[in-house]
Amino acid sequence: LRNGNAATEGGGIRNTETLTLTSVSVSGSSAGTLGGGIYNAEYVRCSLTDVQLKDNTATSHGGGLYNNQHVICPLTNVEITGNSGYYGGGIYANSYNEMVVRDATISHNTASQGAGMYILSSSTIQISDSDVIGNTSTNGSGGGIYMSGADLVLESLIIADNQAGGSGGGLNTTSGTVTIKDSSLTRNVSSSGGAMYSYGGTIGISNSTLSRNTAGAGSAIYAREVRPLTISNSTVAFNAGGYALDQSRFGQTYLISSIVGQNTPYDVRKDAEGTVTADHALIMNPDGHPITD
Secondary structure, three states, X not given: OEOOEEOOEOOOEEEOOEEEEEEEEEEOOEEOOEOOOEEEOOOOEEEEEEEEEEOOEEOOEOOOEEEOOOOEOOEEOOEEEOOEOOEOOOEEEOOOOEEEEEOOEEEOOEEOEOOOEEXXXXXXXXXXXXXXXXXXXXXXXXXXXXXXXXXXXXEEXXXXXXXXXXXXXXXXXXXXXXXXXXXXEEOOEOOEOOOEEEEOOEEEEEOOEEEOOEOOEOOOEEEEOOOOEEEEOOEEEOOEOOOOEEEEOOOEEEEEOOEEEOOEOOOEEEOOOOEEEEEOOEEOOEOOOOOEO
């Protein structure tokens, strides 16, 4: 499906009931508002397997794929690349979405915010064995993924080479719950939170590596009012620009069996109201505030 055009929704496909696609490419399509490649209306089902969404454009939300509220939409072995929209260049998932994404490549999408994927409240999103690479949020936050108030699980991901003009080069999260397992966040760039910027909510990171990310504040992670941020069996190293782990505003951080080191200029900073608890963890260059162990 090539070069479709819609004045409002669904430049390539507009789904109002049930959509199942296998071994299909939707490319070069555009929408005046939502869903340059595919638009899913409220309360519908959508299943994409071996599907490519490439070089599609939406003036508003969801350059590649737009899901309205209450959409169930599993994605398997999909390539979502080169799409653009104002919010959600690759994927826009509105509230109350359920998505299980496996073996996906989300790459080189552009948006003002949430270039790779934009996720809204009360959604449940699981992404595994996938790459989120080279996406760019030009003015706003979340080069790779932007999430607000959802439940987000990331397992066996590579989140690399994403950029945000604002915060969260790899990820930008507000409230909600974030779980990251067996993943690599590397070479992401932003003004704050090179790999990840989080405001509120709870975050668990395990068996993962955050390295070579860059930001003026929180070169790896900038965590504000996150209670708790738990990092276990993970490595935070070779990040540059600001403190690698920058915690502010009454946050609670637990470092368990992890290494935070070789970051420039320092490894960990917290404000006076927060706590950082280290358990069998190596922190090479902490700042002057005490760390509880």
